């Protein structure tokens with residue numbers, strides 16, 4: 432499975448653990464930047480195939496399934512590891528924060544602070560390739576913040592933090608491709624059909640993504656365009672969704688943020 436961002440970079444998923452994807456961004460010389468290598472073994476296999484060389488690592492947040500491979504991968508390589516500030520993640524050599532720009536493979540990755548799932552959570556927005564002869568869609572590597580059809584659990588942040596982060600991601604250009612870190616799409620959309628039962632776009636997408644999974648095809652990347660139409664966590668303004676949340680959570684809702692908060696709780700219990 433290969434997704435081209437432009438003529439010079441391609442983005443491939445390296446499956447890890449049960450449902451993680453480690454994203455590999457690669458130029459035509461086989462130089463690779465990884466996002467969230469939770470496990471070194473599948474990455475080494477990927478690199479050995481076609482003699483690729485690892486150039487750098489980007490980390491979105493501190494959870495072990497996103498960081499567990501750093502030490503092993505850096506053992507015999509002198510490469511930069513970018514990630515959240517705070518010294519709490521072993522192996523990070525270049526701490527980054529909101530609005531920093533990381534230039535790798537001749538492309539620019541803009542750092543977005545998107546707290547909620549964890550307090551340290553970052554996303555990387557890939558916009559321009561070095562040889563920008565071809566204008567193509569930007570890509571967002573967003574870890575466990577926005578998922579296709581869903582969002583990450585609130586382990587550390589508040590509902591308000593997460594909702595703000597999701598709205599920020601939702602405001603990116605609609606053609607932006609979403610490279611999140613887990614294959615949760617089908618289960619998320621199953622929940623979405625309950626949260627917004629009269630949304631035809633959800634129903635159609637659910638059927639489409641189910642078919643992909645039956646053939647073991649990744650459902651990612653998604654796009655902001657699809658998420659805005661089918662992801663209930665980006666649709667807290669929807670009157671019909673509010674009605675379902677009110678019913679299931681026995682709560683009167685006074686704002687989109689409250690809708691988000693109780694929708695997240697409902698999914699946690701589902």
Ligand SMILES: [Zn+2]
Pocket residue numbers: 492494548575
């Ligand atoms: Zn996580």
